[in-house]
Amino acid sequence: MLKKTAIAGLFTLISAYSMAQNTTLPIYLDESKPVEQRVQDALSRMTLEEKVAMLHAQSKFSSPGVPRLGIPEFWTTDGPHGVRPEVMWDEWNQAGWTNDSVIAYPALTALSATWNKKMSWNYGKALGEEARYRKKDILLGPGVNIYRTPLNGRNFEYMGEDPYLTSKMVVPYIKGVQSNGVATSVKHYALNNQEMFRHTSNVIVDDRTLYEIYLPPFKAAVTEGNSWTIMGAYDMYKGQYASQNQYLLNDILKKEWGYKGVVVSDWGAVNNTEQAIHNGLDLEFGSWTNGLSAGTKNAYDNYYLAKPYLDLIKSGKVGTKELDDKVTRLLNLAYKTTMNTKKPFGNVASEEHKAVAKEIGEEGIVLLKNQGNVLPIDLNKAKRIAVIGENAIKIMTVGGGSSSLKVKYETLPLDGIKSRFGKQADVKFARGYVGDIGGEYNGVQSGQDLKDERSADILLKEAVDLAKNSDYVIFVGGLNKSDFQDSEGNDRKSYGLPYNQDNVIAALAKAHKNFAVVLVSGNAVAMPWIKDVPTVLQSWYLGSEAGNSIASILAGDANPSGKLPFTFPVKLEDNSAHQLGEYPGNKEELAAGKGKDQKNPINIKYNEGIFVGYRWHDTQKIKPLFSFGHGLSYTTFKFGKAKADKTTISQNDTITFTVNIKNTGKKAGAEVVQLYINDIKSSVPRPSKELKGFEKVFLNPDEEKEVSITIDKTALSFFDAEKHEWVAESGDFEALIGNSSDAIKTKVKFTLK
Known part of the structure; x- marks a missing residue:
């Protein structure tokens, strides 16, 4: 961060000196000049080496500016629902800062479930303020990949199965973030709709499906939201990887849609210099896991858009037309972000931000079923409330992949319920089941010790006994941010709830009629017990204010108004991608071991075409467990x-x-x-x-x-x-x-x- 401060200081000193000496500012520093003129002036002053240096990383999350000209470096950060903690310059390990804790906002499934465009603006503005306060220039989000299968481990970061809903919700988010002089990087463009084989797959989809289902949110982000950057995906399409793809990046994004912003690679998504030069990529990140161990003094200088590109230019094998276009885009970005002297200072963890997080959580929670009006809890009858389930006490802001956070605080469901009802009722807890007892991701530790070696039978008996002696029973379960659940890098292994939860829920349903199931997840789950359970809440991952948002709905302080942004099928086979399409890939190729490396990618055919989610269920009259838009x-x-x-x-x-x-x-x-x-x-x-x-x-x-x-x-x-x-x-x-x-x-x- 010292480098960035020094460059910004140089910018200020040059301006101050010029004014003191009554001299004319260089055009690129003169804010009275049009940005286009300033960009061309800056470009004309840059050496070939300085131009190429701007195109690739210099650390895990930053890329160089031009120190000689006082053009600052860019600092990026994950993620879509909170600003990621600082890591080491070259490594994923934590930097050990004590001032990089933030507010965690609800994950984007919850935001989309509000169906409230104003709430999306509030979300973006608050998140952008925290990114700005942390001196970040590019926020790596939001994610708008379409929910094709409920097994996708990263669905919790996206906005559901419908391209229209996603398009309308993403635009105000972008505008809210960018009002702070922080760029969004809408991701993952495109067709990255599963985590299995994400680096080694070739998606086969017809153009009609591409344009009707998978591209509209990205188009809206560009043509309506004016997202200043777009992040390429990992998967292949038409035989080229998405972050260096002629059809996606040049033909569609930059030509058809007229995109003038910056295309950023996903971390480690680039693998070919000439394709990266010619096929629309502007800024390369993460091509090695660190900058030190590639056998050279500085591995960043050997990225695909670094020395190999410079050598091609100097040898005369490629020209500089593409180079100047890429640098022009980056300079335009700089004038909106790093060189924007009018951007606000931002703030972090303010009372306003806490209120935004809580309100979005309340509006996003979906009341799926409420037979007999079990909810809201009647305080006149609720003298003893049983809270059962590991997710009532498990921190959910740590884990899940790149969106994992280090937060100022996280109000757990049990704590929120105790805070709201504790003065009027005796709130007691039983574990019910033991799931994931871990609590660390990338060096951020939850500080929880959830180890419990009691048997499933003992845990179940304790839960049932507590339920029978209570006036209300609230089960808090679902999924978590562990690998093979709602997490980046792998998909779920099955559609059902893990950790014996179905048996626990079925037993509790028999034990008490005033029973509500609260599901914490970013995905649909099977519910074999649904006929016996009177009340079900879908509460998503709600961030720092999770417990308070849930308690507010349980008490009736807030009236649930969330609507599902995707369909809950009764069984996995009712989903069109599993009934018609290929998932996780072509069966014959899977059997042959394809997909293990980039030289042998596995094909994934989207045979279901445009019939994704409710488009399939409603057209084929397949009754869902809960329909798209239900709440x-x-x-x-x-x-x-x-x-x-x-x-x-x-x-x-x-x-x-x-x-x-x-x-x-x-x-x-x-x-x-x-x-x-x-x-x-x-x-x-x-x-x-x-x-x-x-x-x-x-x-x-x-x-x-x-x-x-x-x-x-x-x-x-x-x-x-x-x-x-x-x-x-x-x-x-x-x-x-x-x-x-x-x-x-x-x-x-x-x-x-």
Whole structure:
């Protein structure tokens, strides 16, 4: 960090000296000049070696500036829901700082489950302030890869299965972060939808599916959110790795979408100098695990976009056109971040940030089932509350991969429940099961000792006995951030809950009728006990305020309003990727041992095409466990009859749908009005419905509001791969309005000329 301070100081000194001497500032330092002119001036002053040096890392998380010209280095940081602790210059080991603890915000599945675009802006702004305070220039997030299978270990970092919902939620997040002069790096572009074989796979998908399902969130991030950087993925597509891919980076991102920002490689995703030069990569990170042990004085100088690139230029084998384009992009980024003198100072762990984290957690929690109105807990009847399950006491901010954090604090579910109910009720805890007793990732230690050598039978008996002697029973279970669960690097091994939890839940359901299951996870799970359990909450990974957010919902202080951002299938085989597609790869190739190295990648065919998630379930009429968009409330809502402002529209028209919604219950709450479109007769296969609009509306008891959603022909279009364009066919359509994909309340027919 001393280098960065020195460079910034040089920048200030040059400016101050010029003003004192009444001399003209160099154009690249003159803030009165247009950025384009300043960039070209800086570029003209740089040597060939200085240009090449800017294109690759100088440490684990930083890349060089140009010290001679006072252009600062770039500092990057993970991750999507909190600023990662500092590591050593060349190593993943912790740097041992005592001032790099932060607030952990809810993981992005929870943010997406709010279905609230304003909440996404608040999230981005708060997270960006913490990154800015920590002197970071590029935040490596958010993640917008599509939820294709519930086994993907990294789904908790993403925003669900629907490209429209993800697109609308990612844009305000980006704008919130970048309002602090900190760049986002939307990832992982593209088709990185599983962790198994992520370095050694070749994804095979048709262009229509690519454009309709997997690209829209990235396009929105670029064309609407103006994300200043994009991170390439690890996987191959069309035989080229994604971080050096002609079709993805040049043809689509930079040409079709007109992207002027910086393409950053994922750490260790580059493996070919000439492809990196010509195929759209701008900034290379992580090509070796450290900068010291590659047999040279400084391994960073031997990255693919370092000395090998310089040698090719000096030998005349390649020109400098691509080099100048890459450096131009990096200089533009510098004027938005490192050389932006107007950016705020940021702050960390403020009361405002804590409140944002808690509120997002409350709005993201999804009430899946509440038979008999077990929740909210009736304080007049709740004299003894049993809390059961390891996830009630397990720290979840440590682990999970690159998004692992070192936090100021983490309020655990048991602590949150005790804090909220302890004055009125006797809250007691039983372990119920023993799962992962570890608590360390990358040198950050949770400080917990969860070792418990009691047998499963003893743990179960203790839990059941406590349940029988309580007024309410809250089981807190689900998954965790361990390897092969919700974690980077590997996928889940099965769809079911681990650690004998199904047996524990089934026994507790028999022991008490006032029973609620709280699932902490970033993925769907099987629920063989669902018919016997009256109440289920999906609570996600909620960060520093997890326990307080959960307790607030249990008590009814906050009314649940979250909606699922992905489908919960009854069984894994109901998911289209597992029924039709290839996962984790081609079976014959798996048997032959392919996928073990980059020379022998395994093919993964997306045979399900566009029929991902609810598009598959609803079209094939496969009943899900819980549908996309589903989420209950402690109050009730009534939808009126939907109306359209016209019955026939032309290709250039818009059409507005309005519907009245009324809170018919006794508690203030929020409902999400969801608009789906059905193409009644199409020349190509289309889903029975596709989300094309949504609005979250807050209502007091007996309050009624009119909600309007406007669409144009883009909401009616499919991608014609042969023509390579979006097509809206004339004919009849239906607007379907409801509060989940399988709960349509009202319909309107209209015709496109």
